[in-house]
Amino acid sequence: MGDLALSVKNLSVFYGEKEAVKSVSLDFEEKQVTALIGPSGCGKSTFLRSLNRMNDLIADARIQGEAWIGDRNILEPGVDVVLLRQQIGMVWQRPNPFHKSIYENIAFGPRYHGIKNKKKLDEIVEQSLRKAALWDETKDRLKQSALALSGGQQQRLCIARSIAVQPRIILMDEPASALDPVSTSKIEELISELKRDYCIVIVTHNMHQAARISDKTAFFYMGKLIEHDDTQKIFTEPKEKATDDYISGRFG
Numbered sequence: 001m002g003d004l005a006l007s008v009k010n011l012s013v014f015y016g017e018k019e020a021v022k023s024v025s026l027d028f029e030e031k032q033v034t035a036l037i038g039p040s041g042c043g044k045s046t047f048l049r050s051l052n053r054m055n056d057l058i059a060d061a062r063i064q065g066e067a068w069i070g071d072r073n074i075l076e077p078g079v080d081v082v083l084l085r086q087q088i089g090m091v092w093q094r095p096n097p098f099h100k101s102i103y104e105n106i107a108f109g110p111r112y113h114g115i116k117n118k119k120k121l122d123e124i125v126e127q128s129l130r131k132a133a134l135w136d137e138t139k140d141r142l143k144q145s146a147l148a149l150s151g152g153q154q155q156r157l158c159i160a161r162s163i164a165v166q167p168r169i170i171l172m173d174e175p176a177s178a179l180d181p182v183s184t185s186k187i188e189e190l191i192s193e194l195k196r197d198y199c200i201v202i203v204t205h206n207m208h209q210a211a212r213i214s215d216k217t218a219f220f221y222m223g224k225l226i227e228h229d230d231t232q233k234i235f236t237e238p239k240e241k242a243t244d245d246y247i248s249g250r251f252g
């Protein structure tokens, strides 16, 4: 087994009385892609959002359990969520660039975290755009609004923005589901490149996508983690009947 990036223990999430995620324990390794799959409403996004404390923003959401990065439980009350979100980045279903230039979208995070030197910021912008396979398309228009980019380019910009603050883990909630097939395959190629450096956790409804890009797959059903294993095993010889039924399209 490789190095652990994040270890989740008995994580439960409640919305009021409703338990949307039920005592899930799951480990994520460095330099691996884990796909979270399961039918609509099974708690995948809720689980994902808990990992960088985005659920803190929902008034009646309550979390129990632990999530460890090294010797730190990131779900403890005293954790600085701004620093946490630097370590654990998030890419949403719909690209959400800031209403700023391409350059400023990338430079914003590093500047916020204290980098003021223009040359250093230029370097970070270039490196982040290169890593997100967007440099060639944007290097001559860095001052232009990010909103003038296509949807697929905007999503790669959002990935570049999360890389710019040097995270360890990148969470992605159906990052390609709003994109056309060409943009989708670019995002998939990009994810395969990025896993050399990062731990990636991706929610996807697309079974083929999960099979293509992930090393591990976790199947959720009605808030519970039913099965977690090598992606190849989940898709060829799942242990649980519910997993088999879901991946062969019998429900969901």
Ligand SMILES: Nc1ncnc2c1ncn2[C@@H]1O[C@H](COP(=O)(O)OP(=O)(O)OP(=O)(O)O)[C@@H](O)[C@H]1O
Pocket (backbone or CB within 6 Å): 015, 020, 038, 039, 040, 041, 042, 043, 044, 045, 046, 047, 058
């Ligand atoms: N902000 C919220 N307030 C109350 N209930 C919520 C909230 N967000 C999600 N839920 C409920 O929690 C459960 C899990 O939802 P969640 O969005 O995590 O599932 P999901 O597996 O990601 O679904 P989908 O694939 O449709 O996005 C659902 O029953 C949903 O209705």
